[in-house]
Amino acid sequence: MRLLLADRLPDHTVDDLTALGHEVVMEPGLSADDLPGRIAGFDGLVVRSTKVNGAVFEAADRLVLVIRAGAGTNTIDTEAASRRAVYVCNVPGRNAAAVAELTMGLLLAIDRRITDNVADLRNGQWDKQRYSKAEGLLGSTMGIIGLGSIGFLVAERAAAFGIKVQALAKPGRSPQSISRAEDLGITFCDSLEELAETSDIVSVHVPSGAETKHLVDAEFLARMKPGAILLNTSRGDVVDETALLAALDAGRVRAGLDVFDHEPGGGQAEWESAVARHPEVVATHHIGASTSQAQRAIAAGVAEIVEAFAAGEARHCVNLDPDRQGSAAISIRHLDRVGVLAHILDELRSAHINVQHMVNRVFRGGEAAVATIDVEGTVSEELLTALGAIEHVLGVSVVTLGADELS
Ligand SMILES: NC(=O)c1ccc[n+]([C@@H]2O[C@H](COP(=O)([O-])OP(=O)(O)OC[C@H]3O[C@@H](n4cnc5c(N)ncnc54)[C@H](O)[C@@H]3O)[C@@H](O)[C@H]2O)c1
């Protein structure tokens, strides 16, 4: 594959992907606006926080895969990707420890006012009197919203500090997740309201999306205990910043924030935020995942996804319709138009290829689809060329499956 790395990833990422036989171009300076003009000629795009807008998918001529070198995919227009049958994959869980470490750092910094301590000492001020007041964490209760990869690692770390951890009871939680929670002594609240009212610390770890926008709103903040601490290392739009500012001004809550609504997309910018500069807030520059350990783990995850993809598996794909999946030998990405599948089967018949199993999976939005067809016999280059030439076909690839994989 020809891959464009449009963000700063560890230098060895290029070598690792090249060693797998791919051609890799790393251009970390590319912005969201640059991408549509740069994407032609690439099969894969790897990004961190650089936004991938719909225009990228319109401009692309052979793009099949976008990898978000991180967890959150809200920076990628997955609906536009689905319309063009482009797989969007993330690298889940690999940066979770780094985010959990920062979450605990923010918590300690707020409780002991570490940032203000440091600032005063740097200004030649000794003020033990002012900084001798702190609640301490032992015996406090932390409510975790979003008990996934990061939420669990925060829970482990909090438990080690003697903090009692509770989370939201959520339908559909897997038995593994429930037993892991039980092992950690996590208890469950029946509602967000109960979690807000009974926690000294609330830590937010949900993905951004319509369901989670302003999950922490004025009502939630009003229910929090006086002087409680809100931690948000997930996404800015999960918290209503106007409501948070009011609660901070009223001295009702304190906050540790790594993420902000409308934060800059790039590495450096002039940027003003009333929430970020508030004296009751300890704020960082969306650096939750920015440790060498996390970035090495993410880079390894990117290489695994590329390798799996080259072998025909779209690992950690976030935009395939979960109800329409199957195994693959020939994979044909196409616009979902009448007659395309008939044409494909015609070509297979002409090539005397026998279909064993076929599934057509529609991308979200219903405009494009991928047909995966297990066939008997060797697929020739001529057949692939003929399939690729069919009207409305966007791309064709083939994976040779072993007997075990087909069984
Ligand atoms: N600050 C950073 O640098 C940084 C780094 C990594 C991830 N993140 C953010 O953190 C988020 C979580 O990451 P993760 O790796 O733990 O993801 P994850 O998918 O493992 O966990 C998310 C959890 O939230 C739960 N959830 C979803 N909607 C919910 C809702 N409405 N109410 C309660 N729970 C809900 C899910 O069931 C899941 O358990 C990411 O989506 C990303 O936006 C930020």
Ligand SMILES: O=C(O)[C@H](O)COP(=O)(O)O
């Ligand atoms: O979702 C994520 O993984 C984090 O927000 C990390 O983003 P970054 O790689 O741009 O730091």
